[in-house]
Amino acid sequence: MVMFRLKKFLAPLLLSLLLLITACDSAPPSDFQQAQQESTQRGARAVDREAVAGGEFNKFFPRSQAGYEVVYAQEKKGFAEAKLKREGRDVAMLAVSDTVSNPEAAQKFANSTEQIQGYPVVAQGNTATALLVADRFQVKVLSRDPEFTEGDRKTWLGKFDLSGLARLK
Structure with missing residues (x-):
């Protein structure tokens, strides 16, 4: 009888002790946790309060035309x-972003030697081309199909209403 009571008491005690020991184990943070810590430590904020609402940018995008559909x-x-689609396939992504939330994004245009409609242009790797409007709005075209070339990206950058975007506040 005493042995039965001891087992009844000992099992929960050992289980509690095991849970306590494993809970205190200091495993290294996951990649996500580490990135979250680093961004929090820098005081980074996802989107600045002054950033323009995304829907405001839509009117400056190129319209669907000649075999291309803008979705x-x-x-x-x-x-x-x-998305820029040709014959139902994604050939490129078109994007506009407000760099007020990420001022470093605008700095890469400082040494640009090329322009489209008077706005500085930079290549971003082998598949993206971007320009900066009014020192604030980054307009980017990213190839999603190998046949969509740098020349195509520059052509589509020129199809945005860049002067209208420059007037946006």
């Missing part, structure tokens, strides 16, 4: 994106 994909404060 709006996403909009949120400070950002809007559309």
